[in-house]
Amino acid sequence: MKKNYLRELMIQMKEMMKPARDFGLKLVLKNILSPENANKSVLKHPVVAERLRAERLLEINKEKVR
Known part of the structure; x- marks a missing residue:
């Protein structure tokens, strides 16, 4: 019973954080x-x-040119 409670709590927490994650994205x-x-999670x-x-590749190419 305790595991189910924790699982439901985690699901609710993820749902609550979803709008903030989407806004950040x-x-x-x-x-x-x-x-x-x-x-x-935005990095994924x-x-x-x-x-x-692409930004990293540009930096690497700039360093190679120098």
Whole structure:
């Protein structure tokens, strides 16, 4: 019975945090908030992950040119 209670509590907590996570994702996608400052779940979004990869590649290429 205790496990079911904890499981339900965790499900409710995740549902409560979902709007904040979505809001953070919207800010990152609009380039208002840096992905490093956002919630870690935002980094798993494919668009954000691809953008971070592209930024890293640009930095690596700049270092190679120097």
